[in-house]
Amino acid sequence: MSNDTPLVTGAAGFIGFHVTQRLLAAGRKVVGLDIVNDYYDPRLKEARLEILKRDPNFTFVKLDLTDRAGIKSLFAQYRFPVVVHLAAQAGVRYSLEHPHAYVDANLEGFINILEGCRHNRCGHLLFASSSSVYGSNTKLPFSVHDNVDHPISLYAASKKANELMAHSYSHLYGIPATGLRFFTVYGPWGRPDMAMFIFAKAILSGTPIKLFNNGDMRRDFTFVDDIAEAIIRLMGRPPQPKSIPATAAPDPSSSRAPWKIYxxxxxxxxxxxxxxxxxEKGLGRTAIKELLPMQPGDVPATYADIEDLAQDIGFRPSTSIEDGIARFIKWYRKYHKV
Structure with missing residues (x-):
């Protein structure tokens, strides 16, 4: 396999599936890694994989991120020029009950990816962070130039740790690394533990929708195609070291190392x-709403400042919430035969 083959971890996952599809559609060869665990219904992951496996340019590797020897061997075999690391233990609420899962996948797993990049001259590591790193920040919109030292869930803390771990490897070994803080991704093939899927299922089954903070929540819902487009554009744009005066206070989003956060x-x-x-409108049903207090680890609003993204790759998401929800509902009805 030629050395222009990227690795996409979490290829059977929501965002990983869409990114891999885009790369394959462009004629690229892709190695996709996933453990296909049961954090949510593995049948959805298997269905995504089935679609990817139809393309002869796709190579699937079933491997756990914590398998140090397995990850080492995979990197040695392919010497990936670009790694898009999207595999992780996701979910804020799940982290309250299963903290060790986050240490295993998001910390131990990530160090194995970093070591693979280090020893095999990876030209660009892109990795999933999260809007949850903004934690108890109250200044909106959330800016990559603001300090994020107050995470309010272990999930958020593990993502902040990933940003710091990647920075240390960029500084020590010159690995270009780009952190991607995703904001409430939704769309076809979405995760069952996310709001859009939960709400649609509840509306159709006539069960109550739990709305925390008495429904007074705002989220920067981002359509998955827009996410995939941004990732594809950033893949070919590894960050360059910045020339920063020794007296200047460091910018949380960039560095003297080839490291950048978006x-x-x-x-x-x-x-x-x-x-x-x-x-409700798209499904033709009325929701039963259950208003509840704020949950631990949750924030009332998320709102992304994307000026750096627009400036560096000329990209702004273009899918309206109306269009995005219509496309999600169309997929949901087809997949669940409702």
Whole structure:
């Protein structure tokens, strides 16, 4: 296999599936890694994989990120020029009950990826971070230039740790690394533990939708195609070291090392109640709403400042919430035969 073959970890996952599809559609060979665990229904992951496996340019590797010897061997075999690391233990609420899963996948797993990049001259590592790193920040929109030292969930802390770990490897070994802070991704083939999927399922089954903070929540819902487009553009743009005066205070988003952080969001927060209303309209059913207090580890609003993304790759998400929800509903009905 030629050395222009990227690795996409979490290829059976929501974002990884869409990114891999885009690369294959462009005629690229792709190695996709996934463990296909049961954090949510593995049948959805298997269905995504089935589609990817139809393309002869796709090579699937079933491997756990914590398998140090397995990851080492994979990197030695392919010497990936670009790694798009999207595999992780996701979910804020799940981290309250299963903290060790985050240490295993997001910390131990990530160090194995970093070591693979280090020893095999990877030209660019892109890795998933999260809007949750903004934690108890109250200044909106969230900016990559703001300090993020106050995470309020272990999931967020593990993602902040990934940014720091990647920076140390960029500094020590010159690995160009780009951190991607995703904001509430939704769309076809979405995860069942995310709001859009949960709401649609509840509306169709007539079960109550739990709306925390009494429904007063805003999220920067970002359509998955926009996320994939940003990642594809950034793949060919490894960060360069910045020349920073010794006296200057460091910018949290960039560095003297070849390391950079971007927000990948819609730059347009939506009220959760409006999202429910659009789903009701699209599904032709009325939701039963259960208003509840704020949950531990949750934040009332997310809103991405994406000026750096627009400036560096000329990209702004273009999918409206109306269009995105319509496309999600179309997929949801087809997949679940409803």
């Amino acid at each position: 927000n990948i969001g819609n730059n347009n927060p939506e009220e959760l109640l409006r999202v429910v209303s659009l789903l």
